[in-house]
Amino acid sequence: NLLRIIIYFLINSVFITAIPTGLKFLEVLQNWDLQAFDLMMRSRSVLINEDPDPRLLLVTVGDADIAAQRRRGEYLKGTSVSDQTLNKVLEKLQQHQPRAIGLDIYRDFPAESANLQNRFQQTDNLVGVCKGSDATINTSGIEPPPEIPQSRLGFSDFVHDADGVVRRHLLFMNQEPTSPCPASYSLSLQLALRYLEAEGIKPKFTPTGDFQIGNVNFPLLKPRTGGYQGIDTNGGQILLNYRSSKRIAEQVSLTQLLSAPINPNAIKNKIILIGVTAKGDFPDYWATPYSTELDKQMSGVLVQAHMVSQILSAVLDGRPLLRSWNPFAEVMWIWVWSVAGGLLAWQMRHSWTRLLIFVVVGCGILYIFCFGLFIQGYWVPFVPSALALIATAAMTAISKE
Template sequence: MGKLVVLKFADGSFEQGFAVTLQIGEEGERPSTEITGKLPAAGEMPLYYSHWQSSYLRLGNSYRLSADKMQVTNVSITQDCDNIAHILRSRFNTWLRTEEFRPIREKWLEKLLPTDEVRVILQTEHTQLQLLPWHLWDLLERYPKAEFALASPTYEKISSQKTFNNKVRILAIVGNSQGIDTEVDRALLQQLTDADVTFLVEPERKELTDFLWGNSWDILFFAGHSSSHGKDGSGRIYLNKTDSLTISELRYALRKTVERGLQLAIFNSCDGLGLARELADLQIPQIIVMREPVPDLVAQEFLKYFLQGFAGGECFYQAVREARERLQGLEDKFPCATWLPVICQNLAQIPPTWLKITGKVEVEVPRPLERSPVCPTLPPRFAVALLSSVVITALVCGLKFLGLLQMSELQAFDQMMRLRSLIFHEESDPRLLVVAIDDADIDAQRQRGEDVNGKSLSDISLNKLLDKLQKYEPRAIGLDIYRDFKAQDPNLIPRLKQTENLIGVCKHSDAAIPVKSITPPPEIPKERLGFSDFIHDPDGVVRRHLLFMGQEAVSGCPADYAFSAQLAFRYLLADKGIQPKFTTQGDLQLGNTVFPGLNSHSGGYQGIDANGGQILLNYRSSQNIAEQVTLTQVLSNQVNPDAIKNRIVLIGVVSKGERSDYWGTPYENQFDQRMSGLLVQAQMVSQLLSAVLDKRPLLQVWSLWGEVIWICSASVVGAVLPWRVRLLPRLTLFVFVCCGVLYVLCFGLLIQGYWVPFVPSALALVGTMSIVLFQNSRLFIVNS
């Protein structure tokens, strides 16, 4: 199901700014999300548009304006128009990236996926806002299935008395064509096979109104001269060489046509926003107009591409977007051609498909004959099901192997992890204590006169902290703070050297990204160092745990093991005498627990860099991973010694000024709700200890053939459904039920520690079902 996004602009102006409300919901349902924001004042924005508009009109193309407004081709100023258009686009997007508008942008990105089919409605009466090139909003570049439309703040749904006749009824009005070529428009309409087209060529006013009153029409089409004029920008169409009409002069006839089922009005003529505003008052469901004067060839090409897409089965908005974007091929001669077509939408209506307009909607899958013409020895449905299952399984596995399903599978994984955290609550790990240095701790050090310039923890406070911690005998202390400089406090130097259970951090370099290395504290020897490097996926989420890796020759970090692994090794050695070793396959083993490494094609990952020892990070379901205290609490003796004794103490910074060390997790990837690097390290340490000491499941993936069998099984279910169930409503219900059961199975396996592919298997189920349904229908037709 597609998504509906509405941007409502309340009272405002470019001089004062606009209040904006964003609504997001499923198509045909009430909005599930609503947020308010603001666009600040931008008094220069109408001037930028006016400047571009003047440059565009100076091009002097043969426009479909009124005959007395036609221009003669002058010397080309194409480059000037392109330059001004670029400036307008840049200024417009800068305005939409302002801080006041940021909550709207972030909520959009949170709720909408790039793969979603989205209708974006700009709801405003402000004429200058409607003129701006909203289709050039940089946010839309991430959404190839989204298209903008304009809508009036006032709308209603008109009760329709439409009758179906298996064809789309089109009333095509060819108005005054002096100086322009409308024959191409006529030819394109005549080529439609599922349409009954009636042409009115340069009609008289009474002839037009009689046709509107006397018949039912699905689409109203106009080609010829038109314009918007007057202070209110009202629209006028030119019927013939002597007569012209405003929309208000056709009000009664058009309203009657709407009541009889008119779905779409297309005005393939110039300067149509004035027409659209008046047509919107008549509650016409969908309208397509040209926002500025349109050259002949541009109007003809848009109509050709739109009819090919819409009549070919594409949804209305996608057909408009594709037709509009295909005009880019003409922009060397007709600059900004892709700016011209615009949809005006009645918000009470959902755009129909071409098939729905004709009334050809199947409600039951027909029964085929007893034998398949492809394989006479098998029942036809069985042959179709078998072949379709094999083809879809191969196709889905191919898409999966190429990585085209990776992001959707990772998002499904995140959703399951969040669901798991709601259902199953894990207590914080009693083996860990986190000393979190926050902004208050940093300020307190400054007030004591300690040197914290460029640091979060002064030498004096670090020395005091280590002294107090050591008195209570922790198993290990992890200093998750970069110290690529020598200690200045003479008391700190021997403490860093001699504290045998202290682990420091450094960072490896990576020439591929590139990332520079960070050297370790000079006082801490190599055997007590761990690297702090995280692996994050393209969406910024940390889902993998790096245990060990080989360093680059130029790296300043000599650590072979991760910081989290070094802390876990120290704890396990002291508690159970367990030392790390490696299996013959090169996997890390601690006691009886083996940590199987990922390869480049593991689970939802395809083609990843799997160098080093990587495992999936099985976050604890509680975000409160461990008991947490502040630096001030430790230094002022406010911490119970039992909270330190025999524990791993992690020291790090959670200051809001250290946003670079905040990371997205499956639980949250919003900028202001990410997890600090210190707590991610705690999650990693806890994962290692819990797997060895508590037998908590590690996240593992199936073998390649195991996943293929799983996907094939889902495909077989998709093949059996239309074989056994013939009624379309019941079949739709079965599909939802089966997808739900599939999701529950994948979720249950994830709880047990196995990440199995949900998105590919669901795609295989639905895809096979669709093909079998289609093929069964064809078998019926062939044999009837």
């Protein structure tokens, strides 16, 4: 009799495990899985506050900086920083020997100032940006600054999910034949590699096709990874493990940089990112796991800073990159929680109230396990496991009635 109960119990749990696993495979649960991912990212930022990344300095161009240039009569020519101001900024930064400068501002036109033209050509640690074209969504792309050679270009493209949230980090890609952007590396990867090169650390592809920087393997996304099912993984994409800090790095506005004395140590051997935080002119804001509300979205230059920091922190500090388990391990994980739900129902006898309480507690424990693994760098399925736990508990309880 006991053997029959055990066999029935195991068959029941396997059958129920197959249902959320199938729903997951069919992308039915993807949106919920991504919401759980965001919740864990926000929960982590509440419990763990990382310090700002000391290797970065952000030079931000806000609405006040743009207005100040216009008051001085400077011609912006459809961009956020005039030739005169940009030349002064680059000159001041170079005096203090930054390791790399990322100009996260589109300039698809030649500089009118000869001084700026020369500075673009001769500043070997300056990386400019362009945007790749995408025929699938009819995006034509944006050309790079014509004075900056291809070896010093990075693309600014972000990969966002259907809900507009940036959860992935595009490291490299093959541009379309008609793309005006020739860069095959992202701005963030270009800047990080230039920083790491000074430490004697270089990237490589392993014989198995994995991407490595130093001894750190970057787990490139597959179409089915974690909660993702059937996504487009063209190029080299990884999950973006945002830094859990109130500020990603020290920041100084464009006006402050030009008008106030700057501590040389704030610039020397740092990565400097210059980008727009203005909301009125040239807005560049993105939904992130931290917030999708329009007035709380993150500026593009801050997202770039999180991406640069993710690479540097993984290689130099051992900070975990986010990865997922293989499909078999995920199915076994879901089955374990299905069994847990059945055991809970078996122990509760005929008390539905107690069963409900214990199922809620069980889902809470499951979330704590998933959250703990998330902190360690593993994104494991919470939603399918919770469904398996609840369904097996309900089925077992009903069969005992």
